[in-house]
Amino acid sequence: MDISLSKAQKDIAKEARRFLKKECTIDYVLDMYEGESGFGDDLWDKMAAMDWMAMRIPEAHGGMEMEQIDLNLVLEEMGRAAVPGPFFSTVMLAAEAILQAGNDAQKERYLADIADGKLKGTLALYESDSGSNPGYIYMDARPDGDDIVLNGTKLCVPDAHLVDIMVCAARTDGGITLFLVDAAADGLKITPLPTMDATRRLSTVEFSNVRLGPDSILGVLNQGWEPLQRVLQRAQVGLAAECLGGAQYAMETATDYAKVRVQYDQPIGGFQAIKHRCADMFVAVESSRSILYWAAWAQDHGDDREAALAASAAKAFCAEAFTKVTGGAIQVLGGTGFTWENGMHVYLKRAKANEAAFGDPDFHRERVVQLLTE
Amino acid sequence: MDFRFTPEQNAFREEFVAWLEKTLPDDWDPENPPKFENSDEERRAYQDFQKKLSDAGYAARHYPKEYGGQGKEVIEGIIVSQVIATTCQVLNAPGLVTQAIAMPTILACGTEAQKKELLPRTIDGTYIWCQGFSEPDAGSDVANIQTLAIHQGDHYVVNGQKVWTSYGHMADYCLLLVRTDPDSRRNRGLSYLLVDMTSSGIDVRPMKQITGEAEFNEVFFDDVNVPVENLVGQEGDGWKIAITTLMFERTLGDAILGALYEKNIHRMVDMAGQTKRSGRPVLEDPIARQKLGQAYIEVMVLKNHGLRNLCAQLQGGIPGPEGSIGKLLWSETNQRITEAALGMQGPSGLISGDSDWSVQSGFWQYAFLRSKGNTIEAGTSEIQRNIIGERVLGLPKDMSRMKKEEV
Numbered sequence: 001m002d003i004s005l006s007k008a009q010k011d012i013a014k015e016a017r018r019f020l021k022k023e024c025t026i027d028y029v030l031d032m033y034e035g036e037s038g039f040g041d042d043l044w045d046k047m048a049a050m051d052w053m054a055m056r057i058p059e060a061h062g063g064m065e066m067e068q069i070d071l072n073l074v075l076e077e078m079g080r081a082a083v084p085g086p087f088f089s090t091v092m093l094a095a096e097a098i099l100q101a102g103n104d105a106q107k108e109r110y111l112a113d114i115a116d117g118k119l120k121g122t123l124a125l126y127e128s129d130s131g132s133n134p135g136y137i138y139m140d141a142r143p144d145g146d147d148i149v150l151n152g153t154k155l156c157v158p159d160a161h162l163v164d165i166m167v168c169a170a171r172t173d174g175g176i177t178l179f180l181v182d183a184a185a186d187g188l189k190i191t192p193l194p195t196m197d198a199t200r201r202l203s204t205v206e207f208s209n210v211r212l213g214p215d216s217i218l219g220v221l222n223q224g225w226e227p228l229q230r231v232l233q234r235a236q237v238g239l240a241a242e243c244l245g246g247a248q249y250a251m252e253t254a255t256d257y258a259k260v261r262v263q264y265d266q267p268i269g270g271f272q273a274i275k276h277r278c279a280d281m282f283v284a285v286e287s288s289r290s291i292l293y294w295a296a297w298a299q300d301h302g303d304d305r306e307a308a309l310a311a312s313a314a315k316a317f318c319a320e321a322f323t324k325v326t327g328g329a330i331q332v333l334g335g336t337g338f339t340w341e342n343g344m345h346v347y348l349k350r351a352k353a354n355e356a357a358f359g360d361p362d363f364h365r366e367r368v369v370q371l372l373t374e
Numbered sequence: 375m376d377f378r379f380t381p382e383q384n385a386f387r388e389e390f391v392a393w394l395e396k397t398l399p400d401d402w403d404p405e406n407p408p409k410f411e412n413s414d415e416e417r418r419a420y421q422d423f424q425k426k427l428s429d430a431g432y433a434a435r436h437y438p439k440e441y442g443g444q445g446k447e448v449i450e451g452i453i454v455s456q457v458i459a460t461t462c463q464v465l466n467a468p469g470l471v472t473q474a475i476a477m478p479t480i481l482a483c484g485t486e487a488q489k490k491e492l493l494p495r496t497i498d499g500t501y502i503w504c505q506g507f508s509e510p511d512a513g514s515d516v517a518n519i520q521t522l523a524i525h526q527g528d529h530y531v532v533n534g535q536k537v538w539t540s541y542g543h544m545a546d547y548c549l550l551l552v553r554t555d556p557d558s559r560r561n562r563g564l565s566y567l568l569v570d571m572t573s574s575g576i577d578v579r580p581m582k583q584i585t586g587e588a589e590f591n592e593v594f595f596d597d598v599n600v601p602v603e604n605l606v607g608q609e610g611d612g613w614k615i616a617i618t619t620l621m622f623e624r625t626l627g628d629a630i631l632g633a634l635y636e637k638n639i640h641r642m643v644d645m646a647g648q649t650k651r652s653g654r655p656v657l658e659d660p661i662a663r664q665k666l667g668q669a670y671i672e673v674m675v676l677k678n679h680g681l682r683n684l685c686a687q688l689q690g691g692i693p694g695p696e697g698s699i700g701k702l703l704w705s706e707t708n709q710r711i712t713e714a715a716l717g718m719q720g721p722s723g724l725i726s727g728d729s730d731w732s733v734q735s736g737f738w739q740y741a742f743l744r745s746k747g748n749t750i751e752a753g754t755s756e757i758q759r760n761i762i763g764e765r766v767l768g769l770p771k772d773m774s775r776m777k778k779e780e781v
Contacts, residue, residue: 001376001379001380001383001449001681001684002685003377003685004375004682004686255767258769259770266770266773267770269767270770270771270776271772272759275760276756276759276763278762278767278769279767282699282762283702287679290675291678291679293375297375297376310674313671313674317675365663365667365668368666368671369643369663369667372639372640
């Protein structure tokens with residue numbers, strides 16, 4: 001048993017923190033927040049130069065073939081910096097789906113470009129009746145000759161307005177099938193939604209007779225559900241890592257403020273009402289880290305049941321902790337925390353977004369019980 | 375990073391489980407362990423079990439051989455404790471203070487004579503220990519201790535009162551925190567004594583607690599003579615010794631409690647499957663399922679936090695004030711779990727053990743009430759939050775405490 005990071009892993013985290021501290025300040029995030037697309041190619045290209053898109057991609061496709069825990073360390077720092085844009089969508093959703101479900105030709109065609117930062121992608125999953133449950137996929141996929149024609153609407157697709165490709169889950173005769181869809185395909189309409197968390201914009205994606213060739217089936221017809229679960233599981237763990245990083249930032253910011261803000265002739269951190277709130281934030285952060293390391297490790301080394309249990313447990317816990325800590329931080333910061341320019345709102349909004357994405361905490365608690373009683 | 379035990383460690387666990395199965399009575403039911411008639415019976419059961427463990431080489435697995443241990447790695451000691459906690463904790467309960475506080479304190483800070491004399495007979499179950507820290511006016515404010523030990527020739531004369539002394543009524547020895555310098559204030563001038571509980575002048579009065587049992591006691595000291603060779607460290611070192619040993623042991627405790635509570639989650643799932651609400655098993659109720667899921671998640675936090683800290687300690691780190699996280703986690707998690715479990719039982723939740731109608735032999739009723747002590751004993755949750763706030767996060771003390779501690 002060894003629950004510690006290796007020297008190489010510590011270096012990954014350190015380098016990511018150093019890079020993002022310089023390239024993705026809170027002022028930059030707030031600029032992007034108010035911008036049209038919420039994203040800048042300059043930061044994307046620099047991140048690609050750091051090889052972050054390549055971390056999980058197999059060596060055969062130009063990647064570094066690292067484990068979830070390694071990528072998690074970068075995601076944690078991205079959460080800390082509230083990095084805007086489609087990194088998560090591209091790496092944890094599109095690339096992971098191609099990795100988990102795709103055939104060799106599809107991997108060959110897309111993964112190297114993703115690893116190089118040349119291609120952006122996302123996953124079109126949720127529909128109006130599904131809530132947090134990806135089981136409720138109704139999107140119609142009908143064969144027409146050799147082609148397949150998609151009709152329906154996907155909701156809350158992250159970063160759809162920025163990507164080149166989408167992996168889309170639809171219902172076929174014998175199950176769920178994943179499709180690779182060009183974001184510029186005829187019949188596809190992408191409409192950005194006014195999104196609370198403006199670091200990761202959501203869109204509706206309407207499919208009107210979108211015609212796809214047979215090579216658009218990602219992997220095997222009707223066999224998309226299982227790889228999709230594996231993708232979602234890793235996405236849950238990755239998102240939990242972002243939550244941890246964001247929560248740590250919020251906790252540190254609030255604690256630093258409590259040391260210098262004076263009221264009644266003493267730093268407010270001396271008052272137990274504030275001190276205990278800060279202590280609770282610290283406990284929430286360290287608790288998140290403990291459950292998250294397990295979940296990340298389990299994705300690559302645990303059995304299927306452990307990997308699923310750990311992913312759900314970590315996602316539910318870390319997301320709620322992030323929301324709780326950002327709420328607490330805003331309270332400690334007082335009027336300052338409620339201002340736009342202070343930026344803590346960016347984290348609160350991102351916490352709510354992360355909580356809702358890929359299974360809200362209620363969904364995951366239910367899943368935990370299902371797994372425990374199977 | 376690896377969350378697994380090594381094959382050797384797993385083999386050791388299997389070996390110990392097999393030994394335990396052979397050693398415990400044939401009709402032993404971990405879900406429904408025997409209840410003791412009185413504390414004499416409980417004490418005898420503990421001593422008998424410890425003797426067997428010790429003879430078979432499973433007691434104090436990670437203690438040096440010359441003091442009665444086996445000289446093996448710490449993790450084996452933890453494996454033994456985890457297995458005991460989940461199968462026969464009732465046989466080990468009187469040894470809680472003994473194993474968690476007395477043994478590590480003596481090992482780390484005791485004189486060679488103290489180690490040679492006391493450790494082997496503690497490890498084989500002969501001696502049970504209690505801890506005399508709290509006093510009527512020194513609860514969370516431990517530094518306010520008033521019990522005096524005046525040095526007279528070859529002994530100290532102790533006068534004062536301790537309270538909330540767990541297992542004091544069964545104990546052979548007491549770890550006693552006293553003031554050796556009557557003019558000292560706060561945490562200066564405190565010393566650490568090992569006191570024979572059969573000494574003349576000691577009066578132990580059990581206190582009935584919320585569960586109806588008398589696990590703890592008031593202990594009165596009236597001109598009690600303690601030989602000077604029973605001093606741990608130097609005069610005035612008492613505070614330092616008390617603090618450091620507590621921190622070391624906390625980490626090991628977390629790793630054991632994680633295993634214990636994980637088992638309780640499975641017990642809770644079974645209970646929810648057997649107990650009905652509105653004609654259907656509680657396990658089908660969506661709200662109950664949410665609470666079950668949350669309980670599991672919190673226990674996984676505790677378990678993995680315990681393992682993470684354990685590994686940090688095994689790699690040579692000295693546990694610091696962040697040990698308070700674990701204390702908060704286990705105590706508050708246990709309260710939430712037991713409360714949720716009781717809530718799932720509806721009116722049956724009011725029936726304690728000893729009835730054909732009790733649920734899981736009243737396990738949760740007892741656990742719920744006992745858990746109320748968890749956030750008080752071993753440093754209240756409020757004190758843990760102060761420690762985290764001040765010693766980990768570096769927040770200032772509040773002004774009233776700052777003034778008092780400046781004196």
